[in-house]
Amino acid sequence: MALLETRGLTKRFAGLVAVSDVNLSIETGEIRGIIGPNGAGKTTLFNLISGALKVSSGSITFDGAKVSGKRPSHIARAGLVRTFQRNAMFPSYSVLENVILSRHTEVKSNFFQTIFGTGHEEEAHRERAREIIRFLELDEHENDLAENLSHGHQRILGIANALATEPKLIMLDEPVAGMNPTETRMVTDHIRRLRDEWNMTVVLVEHDMRTVMGTCEYISVINFGELLMEGTPDQVANDKRVIEAYLGSDDYDL
Numbered sequence: 697m698a699l700l701e702t703r704g705l706t707k708r709f710a711g712l713v714a715v716s717d718v719n720l721s722i723e724t725g726e727i728r729g730i731i732g733p734n735g736a737g738k739t740t741l742f743n744l745i746s747g748a749l750k751v752s753s754g755s756i757t758f759d760g761a762k763v764s765g766k767r768p769s770h771i772a773r774a775g776l777v778r779t780f781q782r783n784a785m786f787p788s789y790s791v792l793e794n795v796i797l798s799r800h801t802e803v804k805s806n807f808f809q810t811i812f813g814t815g816h817e818e819e820a821h822r823e824r825a826r827e828i829i830r831f832l833e834l835d836e837h838e839n840d841l842a843e844n845l846s847h848g849h850q851r852i853l854g855i856a857n858a859l860a861t862e863p864k865l866i867m868l869d870e871p872v873a874g875m876n877p878t879e880t881r882m883v884t885d886h887i888r889r890l891r892d893e894w895n896m897t898v899v900l901v902e903h904d905m906r907t908v909m910g911t912c913e914y915i916s917v918i919n920f921g922e923l924l925m926e927g928t929p930d931q932v933a934n935d936k937r938v939i940e941a942y943l944g945s946d947d948y949d950l
């Protein structure tokens with residue numbers, strides 16, 4: 697059974713169908729790309745899956761349970777998280793504090809107890825937070841304030857904060873947007889290692905075609921809210937319908 701499945705997923709805004717009858721099936725351990733021209737409905741799709749937006753019709757199943765209609769916090773506890781466009785959750789806290797605090801977003805724990813506490817449980821959280829930070833190669837910056845990090849490192853901290861909730865599946869919203877080539881390579885490396893070493897399932901919405909084509913084994917193309925086609929990077933790049941959908945949008949280079 698697929699880890700994440702949508703059936704007939706539809707979102708209507710006044711006078712507009714932003715997501716239309718989308719059937720997606722994503723297996724454990726996949727790195728799935730979701731692409732499509734501007735306004736195709738990719739972000740809306742993410743918002744539906746993470747519970748930030750209510751579905752108009754259709755259903756979403758995650759890890760064997762129906763999650764459509766559930767609150768984002770419930771969905772996150774089930775192991776499905778997304779990163780946000782915004783950079784860091786707690787700008788005036790350190791990298792380590794950010795990841796520790798993110799582990800507690802579901803647990804009602806005193807803010808300061810969380811950071812300065814010395815209980816066994818707190819120690820375990822801190823150790824796991826350090827592990828996540830090391831994995832994403834942020835350990836040099838462990839004590840830097842989030843707001844003082846470079847753009848690239850702030851985005852990576854966003855991934856660390858998402859990992860802090862111990863997800864099975866992580867949805868990344870344009871993770872390399874605004875990054876230079878070195879930062880981009882760093883992030884695509886992390887994405888692959890997340891899957892290979894931590895058995896994470898990754899769903900990636902990304903405008904940068906080189907990143908999508910080089911990182912994902914399988915890609916779903918959305919156009920006007922509908923699933924246009926799915927295939928390997930090669931199949932997608934050579935598909936007439938995909939090329940047509942992208943004609944006239946000059947930030948794509950298939």
Ligand SMILES: Nc1ncnc2c1ncn2[C@@H]1O[C@H](COP(=O)(O)OP(=O)(O)OP(=O)(O)O)[C@@H](O)[C@H]1O
Nearest residue numbers: 709710712714732733734735736737738739740741
């Ligand atoms: N809250 C909303 N209310 C009304 N219309 C919306 C809302 N959110 C998105 N839309 C519309 O739904 C369509 C899909 O938008 P969406 O942001 O999902 O596209 P996208 O594929 O993420 O585009 P981009 O690549 O530019 O980020 C667009 O026409 C957008 O204007």
Ligand SMILES: [Mg+2]
Nearest residue numbers: 735738739740
């Ligand atoms: Mg978008």
